[in-house]
Amino acid sequence: MKAGEFVAGVCAVLAITLASVATAQTKDPAAFVDPFIGTGGYGHTFPGATVPFGMVQLSPDTKTAHFGKDSYPWAAGYQHGDQTMLGFSHTHFSGSGHSDLGDILVTAMSGAAKLDPGETGVGYRSRIDKKTETASPGFYSVDLIDNGVKAELTATERVGLHRYRFTKAGPAHVVVDLRHAIYDYDGKVLWSRLRLRPDGAVTGMRETRGWAPARQLYFAMRFSRPLKSHSFLNREQNIAYNGFRQPAHGKPDPAQREGRAMVGALDFGDLAAGDELLVKVSISGVSEDNALRNLDAEVPAWDFDGVKAAARASWNQALSAVEMEAPAPMKASLYSALYHTLMGPTLFMDVDGRYRGPDNAVHTAKGFRFHSTFSLWDTYRAEHPLLTLIQPQARNADFVNSLLASQKVSPFGILPVWSFHGQETWTMIGYHAVPVIADAWMKGVRGFDGKAALEAMVASAEYGPYGGLDEYMARGYVPIDKSPEGASKTVEYAFDDWTIARMARDLGDAETAAKFDKRAAYWRNVFDAKTGFVRARKSDGTFREPFDPTAINYGSDYTEGNAWQYSWYVPHDTSGLIAALGGDAALVGKLDAMFDYDNSKLDYSHAEDISGLIGQYIHGNEPSHQAAYQYVHAGQPWRTQERLKQIVESQYKPTPDGLSGNDDLGQMSAWLVFTGLGFYPVAPGSNEYVIGRPFVEKATLNLPNGKRFDIVTEGLSDANRYIGSARLNGKPLTRAVLRHEDILAGGELRFVMQAMPNKTWGTGKAERPYSMSPYR
Numbered sequence: 001m002k003a004g005e006f007v008a009g010v011c012a013v014l015a016i017t018l019a020s021v022a023t024a025q026t027k028d029p030a031a032f033v034d035p036f037i038g039t040g041g042y043g044h045t046f047p048g049a050t051v052p053f054g055m056v057q058l059s060p061d062t063k064t065a066h067f068g069k070d071s072y073p074w075a076a077g078y079q080h081g082d083q084t085m086l087g088f089s090h091t092h093f094s095g096s097g098h099s100d101l102g103d104i105l106v107t108a109m110s111g112a113a114k115l116d117p118g119e120t121g122v123g124y125r126s127r128i129d130k131k132t133e134t135a136s137p138g139f140y141s142v143d144l145i146d147n148g149v150k151a152e153l154t155a156t157e158r159v160g161l162h163r164y165r166f167t168k169a170g171p172a173h174v175v176v177d178l179r180h181a182i183y184d185y186d187g188k189v190l191w192s193r194l195r196l197r198p199d200g201a202v203t204g205m206r207e208t209r210g211w212a213p214a215r216q217l218y219f220a221m222r223f224s225r226p227l228k229s230h231s232f233l234n235r236e237q238n239i240a241y242n243g244f245r246q247p248a249h250g251k252p253d254p255a256q257r258e259g260r261a262m263v264g265a266l267d268f269g270d271l272a273a274g275d276e277l278l279v280k281v282s283i284s285g286v287s288e289d290n291a292l293r294n295l296d297a298e299v300p301a302w303d304f305d306g307v308k309a310a311a312r313a314s315w316n317q318a319l320s321a322v323e324m325e326a327p328a329p330m331k332a333s334l335y336s337a338l339y340h341t342l343m344g345p346t347l348f349m350d351v352d353g354r355y356r357g358p359d360n361a362v363h364t365a366k367g368f369r370f371h372s373t374f375s376l377w378d379t380y381r382a383e384h385p386l387l388t389l390i391q392p393q394a395r396n397a398d399f400v401n402s403l404l405a406s407q408k409v410s411p412f413g414i415l416p417v418w419s420f421h422g423q424e425t426w427t428m429i430g431y432h433a434v435p436v437i438a439d440a441w442m443k444g445v446r447g448f449d450g451k452a453a454l455e456a457m458v459a460s461a462e463y464g465p466y467g468g469l470d471e472y473m474a475r476g477y478v479p480i481d482k483s484p485e486g487a488s489k490t491v492e493y494a495f496d497d498w499t500i501a502r503m504a505r506d507l508g509d510a511e512t513a514a515k516f517d518k519r520a521a522y523w524r525n526v527f528d529a530k531t532g533f534v535r536a537r538k539s540d541g542t543f544r545e546p547f548d549p550t551a552i553n554y555g556s557d558y559t560e561g562n563a564w565q566y567s568w569y570v571p572h573d574t575s576g577l578i579a580a581l582g583g584d585a586a587l588v589g590k591l592d593a594m595f596d597y598d599n600s601k602l603d604y605s606h607a608e609d610i611s612g613l614i615g616q617y618i619h620g621n622e623p624s625h626q627a628a629y630q631y632v633h634a635g636q637p638w639r640t641q642e643r644l645k646q647i648v649e650s651q652y653k654p655t656p657d658g659l660s661g662n663d664d665l666g667q668m669s670a671w672l673v674f675t676g677l678g679f680y681p682v683a684p685g686s687n688e689y690v691i692g693r694p695f696v697e698k699a700t701l702n703l704p705n706g707k708r709f710d711i712v713t714e715g716l717s718d719a720n721r722y723i724g725s726a727r728l729n730g731k732p733l734t735r736a737v738l739r740h741e742d743i744l745a746g747g748e749l750r751f752v753m754q755a756m757p758n759k760t761w762g763t764g765k766a767e768r769p770y771s772m773s774p775y776r
Contacts (some may be wrong), residue, residue: 620661
């Protein structure tokens, strides 16, 4: 063989090898996900088993039995540093700031059955072997040391499947505890029931009074081994009644028990070391019979490995919407972030289409799949825009149809605010289902009635029970002496109103568009030109005094923030804000002052949601998320590029404490995915993305329309933090903005990075992002 032939042969083999690696990465993107990211600190994610948008989110709970005011670190039921575990419950929130759920706690143990939780060695709480703890998309496993059990979990949409391998011989038990809850307190469980069916299935329900009032959840369980005996007990003697239902009287049926606090021991006789027991658990918002239907429809056999493989395949299909190449730590962070964005909203509908709505009645979804868990104050900013870009049209239409279906039976006739399991919590401010619907509509998502959607949006903006809404409509702002957090409410209402105007105009409703265009400018009524801040204003028109732009007090002038965060919250009119401040240089100077602020004399220990501070920029909470991109609006995109590097390096890392704040149902993660790709939806509904800078070497968006949009970065390195030039489909791109239609058309966006800022790229007026402002 000649030398040239040898080299060619080696190159061919190398090319085949690299192609094989690339193919493997494409087929198994789940391999790059670490579900433990965010499970430490205040990320509030969970490591357990679920499928994309799954109704069941089966995960371990490590919190103490009753932790009261110390609940915040355990909002998802789990903290990575904990060394003991109660068991595995079937419902969780991913990254929420508040909590609930933790329904249907199940665990297994060998030896004498103990029905009460406790510390190590007392009750069914067990030490865990952290060395054996593993998690991957759709799977979780850990050894329960004191219980003598290796536990493995996987899931389908509506069913959690447990596999328990007993590590020592002896009596084997499964404990079912309906007293358990995340964010627990006396009187939370209003009523519960356990029932043994003639075929050996165990079914039940519980009703809880928590974040959502009077929430009912039903369940069904089947076992791979026959029951030998069982014990259903009502352990409510230690729980105060607080005026709620009293226990049933009369002689109890040994196969059925009801009460405030049901707990059961299911005995399977003596098992040998190495023997396995599988447990299927399904849930339903409708009935126990429907829970059984869900269970038998989704997991008819006893094939744990098959269900696990199917869960992995569902994650690989969902994750393959975005293919990413980046340095290993960034790649892990990005794929794990993408994984977290695909956890919600969650399905909340049985296999027969029935679900329980906000009126607490049972309804049937026709032509769509009903979803709940809408953390809208958080997720309208980037989470939903990301799903609009990477999920099928049908799923995005499902989300909108779910919002509209809830509005139709809402006691107030308005769209959801913060809902889960079909119930409304009325948490946070604004009517942010509105921008979710408008953004989907403006980006071409169909499959729902646009006219009916606009009517629901207008109803939510005019008749909703939102604090100060009547005053806002009458005065053009929310007076602080009439409603708390008036400054924040005014600017958030104004943005929502702008998205209504956008959709109304697209539907040809000029009258509605004009009305809400006017309301969209109401942010100006709380902008104080003297101080340069958005401020709380009183009914008499004066700004409230004294004024401290760094003050954070819940229920005061701002929502989970202060003037430094909320004074940028004009994403639909940043050029108007620039004019109000006095020009481009003034906006840049104020942004710098925020990022460079000296916090050494400030104490925010009272504000649990305030985390991830860079000066007065607070990345761990949502109102700041668009701020770094607003340098672009002032003609200095290289400053955005600097700040993004600072934020990404300080706020994200591929470790359990790798999120600087609550993931908030995927919003923190969606910010990273968009930023990693090189652009961000500063104003959902505008159909534009502000270009920041990429953190990937290459990425491909596999779009719902079947086309591919590639992002290629030349010269990406730690030193090369600035965009030198960009090309879209081979043509120079001089504007610092990407349009939605540019992406949907498919093609390639190519960046060339360099060490020094390019102070001419993307700086002209014509190259800046969208703005409604007449000052443009």
